[in-house]
Structures are given as C-alpha cells and as structure tokens.
Amino acid sequence: MRIVVTDCDHDSLDVERRVAREGGAELLVAPPGGREELVAAATGADGLVVQYARVDAALLDALPTVRVVSRYGVGVDTVDVAACTERGVLVCNVPDYGTESVSDHAIALALTAARRIAWMDRSVRAGTASLDAVRPLHRFAGRVFGVVGLGLIGAATARKAAGLGYEVIGADPRYEPGSSVAGVPVVDLPDLLRRSQVISLHVPLTDATRGLLGADELALVRPDAVLVNTGRGGVVDTAALVDALREGRLHGAGLDVHDVEPLPTDHPLTALDTVVLTPHLAWYSEESYEELKRRTVQNAVDACAGRRPRDVVNPRVLADGRAAR
Known part of the structure; x- marks a missing residue:
C-alpha cells in the first residue's frame, strides 16, 4: 500500500509515519509545487492524505489508482466529494477530533x-x-x-x-x-x-x-x-x-x-x-493534534487495506461495493 501526503504544514510527520508503518503501508510526502509535481509524486498511489490541496475530477483522473482521499480535519470543502463518489473513491475526514x-x-x-x-x-x-x-x-x-x-x-x-x-x-x-x-x-x-x-x-x-x-x-x-x-x-x-x-x-x-x-x-x-x-487555531490542543494526525492516516490505511474506515463522508461508495479498484 502506498499513501501520499499531498501537503502538510505540521512540524512533524512522526505520528503519521508510525501509523502507516504499523498498518503495513508506505507513507510518502509530495514535494512542494503545483499540480504537475503532485501528480508525479502520487502516481501509483493507493491513497491521498490532504490538508489544503484541492482534489477535483482532473486530479482523480490523473491518479486512477487512488482509492481513498483522507483529509486532515472536519471540513471537506476542498475535496470534490461527488467526483470521488462517481469514481468509487472513498472520502474520509476526522469529524470529532476537535x-x-x-x-x-x-x-x-x-x-x-x-x-x-x-x-x-x-x-x-x-x-x-x-x-x-x-x-x-x-x-x-x-x-x-x-x-x-x-x-x-x-x-x-x-x-x-x-x-x-x-x-x-x-x-x-x-x-x-x-x-x-x-x-x-x-x-x-x-x-x-x-x-x-x-x-x-x-x-x-x-x-x-x-x-x-x-x-x-x-x-x-x-x-x-x-x-x-x-x-x-x-x-x-x-x-x-x-x-x-x-x-x-x-x-x-x-x-x-x-x-x-x-x-x-x-x-x-x-x-x-x-x-x-485568533488565527484559525481553535482546533488545537496537544491531544487533538495527535488524534487528528493518527486518525487521518488510519482512515487511509484502513481503506487501502479493504477495511471500512472509522469516518467516511461518502458511504455510498461502500454500499455500491466500488471502494476497491
């Protein structure tokens, strides 16, 4: 399993790497850049972990192996959930960490x-x-x-x-x-x-x-x-x-x-x-920060392994049986 972090401004990815390793997944981080650099880094990936990056139909079509998009946080307004659903891609978030x-x-x-x-x-x-x-x-x-x-x-x-x-x-x-x-x-x-x-x-x-x-x-x-x-x-x-x-x-x-x-x-x-x-930091405490990082990657790992993630935004994909491609 190969999971790519598209973008992240966290000071460390130690928690994410540990969760991925324990789940038998390889975690890679895309280099800074635009859409072309992201596609190059994520080609062949099974899952994406995103923070601010926009995930739309064009990106999904450029990365046909992706089975899950897992976002840091509650909101998924940067992810085209309808486009993901149409392509059998699970969208996950962490709705209650904060x-x-x-x-x-x-x-x-x-x-x-x-x-x-x-x-x-x-x-x-x-x-x-x-x-x-x-x-x-x-x-x-x-x-x-x-x-x-x-x-x-x-x-x-x-x-x-x-x-x-x-x-x-x-x-x-x-x-x-x-x-x-x-x-x-x-x-x-x-x-x-x-x-x-x-x-x-x-x-x-x-x-x-x-x-x-x-x-x-x-x-x-x-x-x-x-x-x-x-x-x-x-x-x-x-x-x-x-x-x-x-x-x-x-x-x-x-x-x-x-x-x-x-x-x-x-x-x-x-x-x-x-x-x-205050600067959009209401979500932050040491406890919520660790939980957010851990569960975001765990959702991606579970989806890639064929298990139902804890938090799924578009469960219709599971109902249709199209999550694994």
Whole structure:
C-alpha cells in the first residue's frame, strides 16, 4: 500500500509515519509545487492524505489508482466529494477530533469578548484603564447563549455554556423549532438572533451556509450581543459584520476563522477594539493534534487495506461495493 501526503504544514510527520508503518503501508510526502509535481509524486498511489490541496475530477483522473482521499480535519470543502463518489473513491475526514478543543475555544472567545478582557488588557498596559470605556458588562447567569449548528461541537459548546449559567438555545435546519437536541431547545434562526446575547456559530461552509449571517440577519441581533465564529469565515458577511461593530450594533465579536486567511494586518477587523481575533487555531490542543494526525492516516490505511474506515463522508461508495479498484 502506498499513501501520499499531498501537503502538510505540521512540524512533524512522526505520528503519521508510525501509523502507516504499523498498518503495513508506505507513507510518502509530495514535494512542494503545483499540480504537475503532485501528480508525479502520487502516481501509483493507493491513497491521498490532504490538508489544503484541492482534489477535483482532473486530479482523480490523473491518479486512477487512488482509492481513498483522507483529509486532515472536519471540513471537506476542498475535496470534490461527488467526483470521488462517481469514481468509487472513498472520502474520509476526522469529524470529532476537535470537539472539546473547539468548544473550549468558542467559550473562551465568548467570555473574552463579552467581558472585553482583551481591551482591558491593552488599556492596563497603556495606562488608560477606565470602567466607562467598557460598560455595560453583565454576569453570565440569566443571559442567553445561542448556538447555531447543533452537531458535536455545537452541542459541546452548549453544554459548557449552560455550566456557566447561561440559558442556552439552538438553531439548526435539521431540527424543528420546538424540539430539543442534547437538552438544548431548538428555535428558528431569526428568533435565536433576536434573543441571544452570545451567538456562537458551528456550521460547515456549504452553498446553504455561505453568507448565513449577512446585513439583514445582523440587523436582527441585539446591540449587547457578541458574535463568535469558530466554524468557517465564509459563513459571515465580513463587511456587514464590520459595519455592525463600527456602528455599535454589536457589543463585540470573537473570531477564529476569517474570509481571508491569514488575516491581513490591515484588515478592517484588526482596527476594532471590540473584536478578539485568533488565527484559525481553535482546533488545537496537544491531544487533538495527535488524534487528528493518527486518525487521518488510519482512515487511509484502513481503506487501502479493504477495511471500512472509522469516518467516511461518502458511504455510498461502500454500499455500491466500488471502494476497491
């Protein structure tokens, strides 16, 4: 079995190499370069492990021996899943490796932005600390924490917010308003936006969610609310968010993901004191990092060996019996 890592910015591939070796697979790393270099490195490979590389129909056709594409992370928006399915190629991800780490980070961003901790830190260092500049601040108990997207990470965030004393509500198109998911009452999105003092986004970037919160949606939000995004930057219309923050129609925002990454230093968001910014690292903890690396390669090894991987995005390939070619 031959598995090729198409691209990776990790500091080490020791975990991946160990998993591959224990599974009887050869793990190779494609050299930096464009599509031609990748095809040359992966010709004859049984599987691909990808981070940022785009896997489309043209790449698959150039690599007809590939049986699995295993991506580091939850999202597979860089992989043409339909093209893979048509060609009998399994697509794997690691949907739950960051559940605890991302939900921890979402809570940290929410509290930092709600209490304006980062602003106060800068003020103390500059010798200009003032209560008037950060008012109003509120206790968490009795405030409403809205979770958009009640998957694994959203549900974990809801659990932690409830533990802090927030009243938690959720919105998710998969569930009917009036129902309950993991103990969280489900409402529709406009209702959640109107009621919540914290709005935490936990949805993938799809055609349906791109620009989910635009100018019209942000107009529904309370002026004492904080927006937290640890999902994907494209879920929010950034220009509309900047306008809302500049005009005082939002108390603040905590953003780990951005529509342009890395975020340029002269981006309008960087000039706003009410925004807390982190560089798309909510997923990271030592524990989640090791788990991500291990399971990404294990999925590829299992698929190449004819076993069902733990995490399959397109199980239709298995149902059709076309995974092995």
